[in-house]
Amino acid sequence: MIIDILTILPNMFDNFLSESIIKRAIEKELVNINIHNIRDYSSYNHKQVDDTPYGGGSGMVLMCDPIFKAVEALRKEDTLVIMMTPQGETYSQKKAYELSIHKHIIIICGHYEGFDERILSLVDLELSIGDYVLTGGELPSMIVTDSIVRLIDGVINTESHLNDSFNDNLLDYPTYTKPRVYNGMEVPDVLLSGHHENIEKWRMEQRIKKTKEKRPDLMEG
Numbered sequence: 001m002i003i004d005i006l007t008i009l010p011n012m013f014d015n016f017l018s019e020s021i022i023k024r025a026i027e028k029e030l031v032n033i034n035i036h037n038i039r040d041y042s043s044y045n046h047k048q049v050d051d052t053p054y055g056g057g058s059g060m061v062l063m064c065d066p067i068f069k070a071v072e073a074l075r076k077e078d079t080l081v082i083m084m085t086p087q088g089e090t091y092s093q094k095k096a097y098e099l100s101i102h103k104h105i106i107i108i109c110g111h112y113e114g115f116d117e118r119i120l121s122l123v124d125l126e127l128s129i130g131d132y133v134l135t136g137g138e139l140p141s142m143i144v145t146d147s148i149v150r151l152i153d154g155v156i157n158t159e160s161h162l163n164d165s166f167n168d169n170l171l172d173y174p175t176y177t178k179p180r181v182y183n184g185m186e187v188p189d190v191l192l193s194g195h196h197e198n199i200e201k202w203r204m205e206q207r208i209k210k211t212k213e214k215r216p217d218l219m220e221g
């Protein structure tokens, strides 16, 4: 899979790409993540990428041309173009699965007070990570990328994400590690029993119980 991210703040991605699971996925060539500076596609003076809004108002608005040029340069036959914006469809684990089977994704990070509406003509999918407003689409694009990459075959154990929270509309079961007793709190006996079937049954019960307690809305859908 190839993920091309268009941003005016490319340095924000340095640590994200050079740590842990994402770093290993890149090294193993399971995913190719490229960060593109929108400024590099600007043909205006001083590599300008934003300007004041028509009609007045505060802040600067991302201009069409550098983003159109970038998308034109990167787009392939089967590319999905995503724009990170608070007005988009709310992101979910279901969407992460859908995106993880795409061969090529371009993610445009919105910034400043907004972007020229005509940029949306390039976009297949507007995504929001939740009903709150961030300073830009960079963190949201990392969240989407992270959630997709961990689902790509070979990146983590398939087993590790089969029971993920939100699969089957249920939260994940509780887990424990050593020591067996901590500050008087004990690990449930069943997990020490070595009885695989009972453990599986307990885990499923716990998923249902936890979901009913913490996120009953998931079970209603």
Ligand code: ADE
Pocket (backbone or CB within 6 Å): 084, 085, 086, 110, 127, 128, 129, 130, 131, 132, 133, 134, 135, 136, 137, 140
């Ligand atoms: N850009 C700013 N806020 C955002 C949000 N909540 N989701 C996606 N992109 C954003």
